[in-house]
Amino acid sequence: MSTTDWFPVRYAGVRDLRGPLLVVRGVERVGWDEFAVVRIVGSAGEPERHGLVLEVDHDLAVVQVLEGTDGLVPGRTEVAFAGAPLRVPIGPGWLGRVCNGRGEPVDGGPPIVATRTAPVAGSPLNPVHRRPPAEPVLTGISAIDALMTLVRGQKLPIFSAAGLPHLELAAQIAAQSTSGDEPFCVVFAAMGVTHPDADAVRARLEERSAAGELVLLLNTADDPVIERILTPRIALTVAEDLAFEQHRHVLVVLADMTSYAEALREVAAARGEMPGRRAYPGYLYSDLASLYERCGQIRGVAGSLTVVPVLTMPGGDITHPVPDLTGYITEGQIVLTSDVHARGIYPPVDPLSSLSRLMRSGAGAGRTREDHLEVAAQLLAALARARQVQQLAEIVGEAALNGTDQLYLEFATTFERVLADQGQGERRTLDETLERCWQVLTVLPARELTMLSRRFLAQHPRPEG
Amino acid sequence: MTASTATPPGEIRAANPLEPLEQALLRRAQADADAARADAELSARTQTDAARAQAAEVLDQARAAGEADAERRQALDQARARREARRIVLAAERTAYEQLCTAARAAVLELLAEPDRPARLGALVVARLGTEARLEPHPSGGVVGVAPDGRRVDASVDALVAHALDRLDLAALWDDR
Numbered sequence: 001m002s003t004t005d006w007f008p009v010r011y012a013g014v015r016d017l018r019g020p021l022l023v024v025r026g027v028e029r030v031g032w033d034e035f036a037v038v039r040i041v042g043s044a045g046e047p048e049r050h051g052l053v054l055e056v057d058h059d060l061a062v063v064q065v066l067e068g069t070d071g072l073v074p075g076r077t078e079v080a081f082a083g084a085p086l087r088v089p090i091g092p093g094w095l096g097r098v099c100n101g102r103g104e105p106v107d108g109g110p111p112i113v114a115t116r117t118a119p120v121a122g123s124p125l126n127p128v129h130r131r132p133p134a135e136p137v138l139t140g141i142s143a144i145d146a147l148m149t150l151v152r153g154q155k156l157p158i159f160s161a162a163g164l165p166h167l168e169l170a171a172q173i174a175a176q177s178t179s180g181d182e183p184f185c186v187v188f189a190a191m192g193v194t195h196p197d198a199d200a201v202r203a204r205l206e207e208r209s210a211a212g213e214l215v216l217l218l219n220t221a222d223d224p225v226i227e228r229i230l231t232p233r234i235a236l237t238v239a240e241d242l243a244f245e246q247h248r249h250v251l252v253v254l255a256d257m258t259s260y261a262e263a264l265r266e267v268a269a270a271r272g273e274m275p276g277r278r279a280y281p282g283y284l285y286s287d288l289a290s291l292y293e294r295c296g297q298i299r300g301v302a303g304s305l306t307v308v309p310v311l312t313m314p315g316g317d318i319t320h321p322v323p324d325l326t327g328y329i330t331e332g333q334i335v336l337t338s339d340v341h342a343r344g345i346y347p348p349v350d351p352l353s354s355l356s357r358l359m360r361s362g363a364g365a366g367r368t369r370e371d372h373l374e375v376a377a378q379l380l381a382a383l384a385r386a387r388q389v390q391q392l393a394e395i396v397g398e399a400a401l402n403g404t405d406q407l408y409l410e411f412a413t414t415f416e417r418v419l420a421d422q423g424q425g426e427r428r429t430l431d432e433t434l435e436r437c438w439q440v441l442t443v444l445p446a447r448e449l450t451m452l453s454r455r456f457l458a459q460h461p462r463p464e465g
Numbered sequence: 466m467t468a469s470t471a472t473p474p475g476e477i478r479a480a481n482p483l484e485p486l487e488q489a490l491l492r493r494a495q496a497d498a499d500a501a502r503a504d505a506e507l508s509a510r511t512q513t514d515a516a517r518a519q520a521a522e523v524l525d526q527a528r529a530a531g532e533a534d535a536e537r538r539q540a541l542d543q544a545r546a547r548r549e550a551r552r553i554v555l556a557a558e559r560t561a562y563e564q565l566c567t568a569a570r571a572a573v574l575e576l577l578a579e580p581d582r583p584a585r586l587g588a589l590v591v592a593r594l595g596t597e598a599r600l601e602p603h604p605s606g607g608v609v610g611v612a613p614d615g616r617r618v619d620a621s622v623d624a625l626v627a628h629a630l631d632r633l634d635l636a637a638l639w640d641d642r
Contacts, residue, residue, distance in 0.1 A: 006628055007593045012615035026614055041617075078617055093635065096551070109555030110562035115634040210547040 010078040012041070015060075017072055020224060021270060022051065022063045024079050030061045033121075035086040038065055041076045050102065052226055053081070054271050064226045064270065066102060085121055088234050089114035090241035095185060096212040098202060101219025101231035103238075120233035122240060122294050131297040136362040137251060137306055140176035140427035141169075143349040143420045146437055147376050148334055151362030152179060152249055152304040153297040157257070159323050160336040161316040167197055168424055169336070169347045170255045170310045171204040174214070176427045179304075183248040187215045189235035191228050192259025194221055215239075221259075228263035236294045239305055247302040252295070255310035257288070261322045277321045285325045292329045331357040345421045351383055368430055371456045375437045378451040379415070382444060386412035404448065411443040558639055565638075569626045574606050577622070583608070590618045 016023040022038065030053060038049040049072075055062040063079060065072070088103050091114040098107040105111060133151040150156050160166035167190075174186045186208060190201055198218045208214040215238055219231040232254050243250040254260070261280060268281035276282035295307040309330070313323045316338065327333060332355040341348035364373045386408040393401055393409065401409070419436045422428065428436075438460045441449060446462060481487075576582055587600050590610035594617075598610045603621035610618040 006625070007590060007618045007620055009593060010617040010619065012617060026616070091634070107555055108552060108559060110559045110635060113631055113633055113635045115632060206544055206548055210551045 008037075008080040008082070010039070010080040012078045014072075014074045014077045014079065017069050017074060019270075020064050020068055020226070021054070022065055022069060022072065022077070022079065024061045024063060026059050027056075027061045027081065028059070029083075030056055030081050031084075032056060033085045035082040035084065036063050037080045037082070038063070038072070039078055039080075040072065041078055046071075051079070052086070052230075054267070064224075064267065066224050066227045066230075068224055085119055086230065086233075087117040087119050088237055090116050090118045090238060090245075092242070092246055094187075094215045094238050094242070096209055096214065098209065098216045098218065101189075101191065101217055101223055101227040101234075103217065103234045106218065116241075118237050118241060120230060120237045121290075122233070122237055124290075124293065125296050125298065129298050131299045133297065133358045133361045134367070135179065136368055137177055137179045137249070138368075138430055139173045140178075140429075141172060141347060142422055142428050142433040142436060143347060143351065144173075144334060145368075145428075145430055146372075146419065146433050147351050147379060148332060148354050148356035149359045149363045149368065149372075149376075150177075150306065150308070150356065151358040152306055153295060154332075154356070154358045154362075155292045155295050155307040155309070155330045156332050156334065156356055156358075157309045157311060157323075157326050157330045158334045158336065159318065159326075160310065160312050161338060162312055162314075164312075164336045164338060164341050164348060165346060165424075166310050166312065166336055167193065167201065167255055168204075170253050170308065171201045172347075172424055173308060174251065174253045175205055175208055177251050179249040179251075183246075185213045185215070185242055185248050185250055187217070187235045187239040187242070187250060187252045189217045189219070189231050189252070189254050191219045191231050191254070191256060192221050192263070193218070193256070215242075225263035225266045228260055229267060232257075232260060232291050236291060236305075236307075240294060243303040243305040244298060244301050249304045250306070252305065252307045253310070254291070254307065257309045257311040257326065258314065258322050261288070261311075280321050284321060285328065288322075288325055289329050292326070332359075340416070340420075343416065345416050346424060347420070347422065349420060351380065351415075351420070352387060369434055371452075371459075372430075372434060374452050374456060375434060375441070378441065378449055379419075379437060381451055382408065382411055382441070382448070383415060386415075404445070407444055407448075411440065414443050415440050561639065562635065566626060566630060569629060570605075570622055573622050573625055577606055586620050590620045593618045 011024050011027055013024055013026040014022055015025045032053060032055075034053040036051040036053060038051050040046050049065050049067040051063040051065045053061050054064050061079075061081075089112055093112050093114055097105055097109060097112060099105050099112070103112065131153070133153045135152045136145075137150045137152055137154075138145055139150060144150065148156070158166055158169060171188075174188045177186065178184055186205075188201065188205060190198055193201070198220050202209075202216065202218070205214055205216060209216060215235070217231055217235050219228050235252055235254065239250045239252045242248045261284060264284065264287060265275075265280050269275070269279070273281050276284065281287070292307055292309065295305040297304040309326065311322055311326060313320050318324070318335075333353075335350045335353040336348045337350040337353070338348070340350060359376070360373065362368075363376070364370065389401065389405045389408045390412065392405070398406065398409065418440050419433070441452075441460075442462050446457065449457065577586070587608055587610075590600060590608060591598050594610045594612040598612045598618075600608045600610050603609050603619070603623070606622035607620050607625060609621060
């Protein structure tokens with residue numbers, strides 16, 4: 001038994017309180033990012049608060065209090081330092097639980113405790129030990145499964161804008177996704193969401209939660225920003241254990257990463273750091289990478305960790321630092337657009353701006369279906385041509401288009417109506433999705449379907465005329 | 466016209482030059498009437514068939530809507546039942562955890578009632594804070610050490626129990642996953 005562990009020293013030398021910050025003097029051997037417990041002396045019923053060390057200078061430590069400093073008084077506040085950055089309990093006890101952004105249960109159950117703990121910062125995966133992706137994660141959403149298939153171990157973000165149903169889509173992906181018949185679970189971390197949104201996510205994922213296949217972390221918009229920085233790290237730490245120690249295939253949904261980046265900016269400002277682009281800290285890229293790169297698969301170890309971060313592009317600007325830097329790290333993107341949303345299509349995916357870079361590794365013969373890649377390529381080629389035709393039609397008018405071009409316009413409409421549009425509670429099997437793809441392709445004459453093998457065309461006879 | 470030159474009525478009837486025309490008009494009127502009747506019958510039949518088909522369609526739609534509604538209600542009921550079941554399980558786990566805390570607190574108090582235990586606990590606290598630290602009893606049992614510079618070490622029963630339970634494999638108590 002270590003006396004340091006059992007009897008942590010509490011420092012009463014709180015010199016100053018500034019907003020969420022607390023300055024403690026007389027501390028010894030306290031490190032950067034160390035976790036701290038803050039308590040009001042002589043208040044038995046008052047719950048403990050928690051904090052992170054933002055700055056250390058000689059015997060002074062600046063602690064940001066997660067729950068805020070309301071009610072704290074310098075003479076009556078004491079701080080105990082954990083001696084290390086935050087660690088969280090790990091294990092299957094997380095499954096089926098609903099917690100706040102700090103990992104404390106909000107579902108009326110007991111606290112989550114376990115014999116094993118892990119640092120929330122995680123340990124980077126050795127790139128040499130990574131196993132190349134090869135199997136799909138099927139979301140049950142046609143537009144994604146058909147055209148931008150998610151692959152185990154991949155990081156595939158959803159780029160959205162304010163007012164679009166990205167949270168609904170993220171929740172639908174979390175509720176419906178599967179990966180073959182192997183053990184699968186989801187860790188959903190909501191960051192900076194409103195209370196109604198948090199409720200909606202919780203209700204949508206109730207079934208998966210009751211089945212013990214979900215860990216739900218809810219950090220709402222009114223929670224402290226420092227907690228928002230911990231939330232994705234706690235989610236990924238829990239997920240890493242479920243994936244690589246418990247050998248499950250784990251999907252981590254992080255929504256919304258723009259809220260996370262804004263929290264990071266706020267904390268960086270509190271630390272007095274040099275602001276970079278749009279006042280985000282200069283290390284935003286490496287910070288995002290330290291989260292996204294925790295996904296993957298390890299050679300010789302069953303289980304995988306797949307990440308779907310959701311981010312809103314302020315003003316729909318894809319060059320904004322958060323989507324821009326995310327795009328450098330991740331392996332493709334699913335782009336939602338207000339144009340498609342305005343036409344009443346859900347999910348409002350723009351197929352020509354979206355891409356899964358690992359799709360070729362996880363789709364096709366032996367993985368999804370042998371005609372999948374050809375069908376996807378043909379659909380995308382036809383959609384690209386349809387877009388050109390739409391632009392041409394805006395200049396010359398639809399009546400001036402030749403017969404084939406008019407068929408491309410019809411193709412684009414049929415694509416949205418038959419394939420892309422889907423109910424928020426509707427789960428489509430891969431076969432159903434691919435059959436819908438073929439149905440959409442019947443709009444075009446056979447001579448236009450140059451990317452499909454004759455064999456596949458023969459298997460899908462076309463209607464007369 | 467005068468009475469001496471007028472033709473007797475019987476003669477006119479016997480040799481009506483317009484009779485073929487009348488007959489032809491009559492036949493045509495009859496044929497038109499027959500055609501109109503046939504058209505009306507066909508139209509009535511078509512409309513009746515269409516109405517029947519529409520009624521059947523409406524019936525099918527109503528049946529499908531009813532079934533979908535029933536499925537939706539059933540899914541909602543099932544979700545509510547699952548939610549309630551989950552709430553009961555979590556509440557039971559919470560109760561078990563609180564009972565464990567109470568039992569652990571009683572066990573620690575029992576240990577501290579042994580003659581040399583409080584002194585040993587006090588020695589551990591002094592070892593952390595230095596010999597100048599003073600020990601104060603805590604209302605829950607155990608002691609709190611306070612150094613002259615204000616540093617404190619909480620060795621109360623509450624703190625010891627919380628620390629011990631923090632490292633317990635709680636999930637193993639009720640989880641067979």
